[in-house]
Amino acid sequence: MKDLLHPISLVVAALGFLCLLRDVPARRRDPASTALAAVFLLSGLSFLFSITPMWQYLDRVLGTVNVSVPLAMGCVVALIACQQVVLTYWGSPPEVARRRARAWLSVGLGVIAGLLVLFALLTPSAPRPIDFTLYYAHDNLYAAYLTLYVTAYTLGELFLVRACWRLARRSSRASVRIGLRVVALGATITLGYSAVRIGDVIAGAFDRSLAQWESFAWTCGDVGAMLTLIGWLVPTVSDQAGNVQHRIKQHRSYRGLCPLWLAFYSEVPEIALPIDRADPAQRRRFRSIGIKLYRRVVEIRDGRFVIRPYLDTRVRESSEAHHRAEGLHGEELNAAVTADQILAGIAARAAGERPDPDQLTDFADADRQTSGPLDEIAALLAVARHLPHEPARAPHTERACA
Template sequence: MSDEMVHASPLPEAPFNAVYLGIGTVAWVVAALKIRAWRRDPNQGLLVVFFSIAAPATAFVVAAPVVYRLIDRLAHRPNLATLLVYLGIMGFSAAAVVLARMWTPPEDRVDARVWDGAAVETWRPVRLRLGVFAVLVAAMIVLFFAGGPTRPQTPLTFDTTFATVPSIAAFLVLYQALFGFALIDIGRVCLRHAAGLPDGSLRRGIRQLAVGSFVSCGYGVCKLVAIGAAAGGITGTEWLSTALGPAFAALGAILITAGFAGPAIAAWIRRRRDYQALRPLWDLVYRADRRLALEAPPSAWTERLAVRDLEWRTARRGLEIRDGQLTLRPWVDPAVVPAATALAERAGLDEDERSALIVAAALRGAVEALNAGTPPLPREDQAPLPGLDAEPVEERAHLVRVARYLHAPLTGEAVAAATAGTG
């Protein structure tokens, strides 16, 4: 029987393979979405977010015993994968510390810029921290190879197995100290940022990052206790390193990945919802003038299954609706505005809802007038409609409200009242 088989880890590896590969795969999916977003909108912040996710995702994949053993076999050096895992976590630590410094608080933003990648006061502390990380990570690499931890191969018990080797013990303590510093720094900064944000997916995501960072600190505490005990010849504490510590790490990684992914997923859901909600309004203006659209309406199934380029599709749909509004304006009955306003006041609608009702009624009436062959009104007699001067940030929400009112009973009443008043 080989030496490697004699010293093989007695721990069952299948659960670790499943958990580590699962977390790593999901995190890499999130990282791929971030790099895709960066390609659409290149900025330093998104690039650092990508590295903050990709580095630990890779570490979890490499830490899976099946991958760990494969890497060691290909490199012809047992336990080399341990160094790669820890360097991946150091990559996350460095990137996340940078990210926390680049985040711009809402009250300090210029032109809605979330990431501050240019200010001197941003990069001074960033360069200092990166310099410290670079020096200490280089020291970690030197200490690892100086310890020569080649036998036995220990994908799950490296820390406690080699804790008695001085250079490896120093390597492990340095790693945990850097990781712990980064986690506390990230958690503290994220909590401060979250406190200044309004309720919503972004605030929840930032808080999840903070909670995940603090939970991950439990991993370092367990590891340090187990390493210290092993170095002192105390047995019976290995479970802290092989079970409880990884549990803290896995839970923290899940929370951190959710913190990164949550706001993006919420934004994607919102874009998809808006894209589909605008369809009735887009259909209305398309039927009025088919030259407005770049292409024919997608089928119902195509619309339901749309998952890509939603921002571009929704923005284009909004522009085509706006063009349709301008095209239909000469057929808008001026009487529809007071009729819809009166109904809105009677129904107790707020200003945004009232504006949406007026525009929906105006467009429905305009299409009916156009189809009936009613001559267009001269420019000086055309009724001004609310929402045409809305800011881009508010415009989409306004159009979605208009789309929802398009076939509402109140809208039909407003069109009928305007028609009766001018008939």
């Protein structure tokens, strides 16, 4: 059962670690993110060390029989401590969190040190990758070793369940609430593993065996661990999905503003902001869709400024009457009128025909209230929708919207 479930759990842990690894550089000053990545790494290592081929390989390379036992269990104790660090930073002020995190890590290191000392006192004579616990259950030193490990494991899982439910009730984010409840469910299931291991210690004292419960123990341990890892991933996956949606929206907005940008660029090519092609750092920065979109908005804003002195009030009045007759009103009407003003203003500038001062006007959407960049982009997109999708362009602008 162990060699069937552990590879699956290892894959889950590895995928989760790779998913989190993407955000670690951007959040290197966030101890919770680092601790959470460590949870997945340590979990994966604990499963890896326990798989029979790796168990046998480590025995040969390190020259110590059953050395996978303290390695795997040490990883589990460390990840339990790291889980508490994550919850501490999520639920406490930074000063308090730092103090509590150091305490949890110190306790974890203490338990690991105790496990290593007790394992060094054991005298394992043969590799037992499948039934190590059953084989050594009658050894008093191993009983002490297993008691220390199971006590730390059980208390850690109980603290995890309690802290997850408490923090889930306080969180305002749905993904965090769901994720923490899945973590709590997984930790609760792992207590079945703890119960069997406690039973192994007690049965060993009475010269009995719980061999028939081994499959149940490994099933609880692996299924519970997988649920715990999945629960930790829920907020991260939710955030990354939101980031992907945001980037898709930025790409669509960038493409959607193309007709508006080209309309200005065809008459005022100097609105294009220069890029130092020889500077690799600047080239990388301007490949970002966020920077490209911001740049496009600024250039359109500059184009509007250049065209504004050529806006004729008669064009605006005629356009308003036309679009009102088509049933447009409100902001959509202003966007349609603004599109007509832009085309007329560009034509007037090309012909060198400024309107009389008493005929000057402003863009119809000039009074639209925008509270931030997203609102401004939405306003510009509304104007762009009323422009021809394939305006006339010079050959050197063919790839300008790519």
